[in-house]
Amino acid sequence: MPRTTERPPNIYRRVPGATHGTHVPSAIVIHCTVSPNVKGVKDVLAIPNYWKIQNKGYNAHCVIDGEGHTVKCALDNKLCWAVAGKNTGRLHIELIGYDTYTKAQWMQQEFGLKEAAKWCAYWCHRWGIPVKTSVNHGIATHAMYSAAFHVSDHTDPGKNFPWTQFMKWVAWYYHNGWVV
Numbered sequence: 001m002p003r004t005t006e007r008p009p010n011i012y013r014r015v016p017g018a019t020h021g022t023h024v025p026s027a028i029v030i031h032c033t034v035s036p037n038v039k040g041v042k043d044v045l046a047i048p049n050y051w052k053i054q055n056k057g058y059n060a061h062c063v064i065d066g067e068g069h070t071v072k073c074a075l076d077n078k079l080c081w082a083v084a085g086k087n088t089g090r091l092h093i094e095l096i097g098y099d100t101y102t103k104a105q106w107m108q109q110e111f112g113l114k115e116a117a118k119w120c121a122y123w124c125h126r127w128g129i130p131v132k133t134s135v136n137h138g139i140a141t142h143a144m145y146s147a148a149f150h151v152s153d154h155t156d157p158g159k160n161f162p163w164t165q166f167m168k169w170v171a172w173y174y175h176n177g178w179v180v
């Protein structure tokens with residue numbers, strides 16, 4: 001299979017969730033679900049199901065487990081609620097896992113982190129988002145949004161998330177493409 005920078009990474013299943021109008025994406029936010037990563041797809045399918053039952057209008061564009069299974073829960077141009085007050089223009093990725101993980105625990109989910117990095121690379125191409133750490137026009141964690149805008153106290157994906165490595169993967173896929 002040839003590498004691509006134009007086709008989206010693999011989608012295991014589409015499970016449309018709540019959206020709140022349309023927007024033009026200009027930044028990406030990385031979260032974690034604070035739920036267990038388990039073998040198979042139950043972990044990743046549980047998240048949109050939980051949002052549906054919870055019925056508060058929360059959603060994210062992608063939910064990705066440690067093995068790299070991706071559930072797409074909204075079209076890119078639909079607005080999802082996942083950070084307080086700063087959702088317009090944001091594409092959200094929820095990684096299955098805990099904000100209390102050690103770096104080693106995150107690295108055990110390398111396949112999932114790399115799938116998320118592919119989505120970031122794809123979105124950077126598709127929507128003209130810079131491959132850099134930024135809460136305004138780039139890629140950032142939910143914790144960085146909390147620190148920058150003081151509108152939420154969420155610290156996901158946690159202080160041990162391998163951010164530098166993750167951004168290196170994003171840059172690599174951005175330049176070299178990925179296989180779908």
Ligand SMILES: [Zn+2]
Binds near residue numbers: 031032
């Ligand atoms: Zn979050």
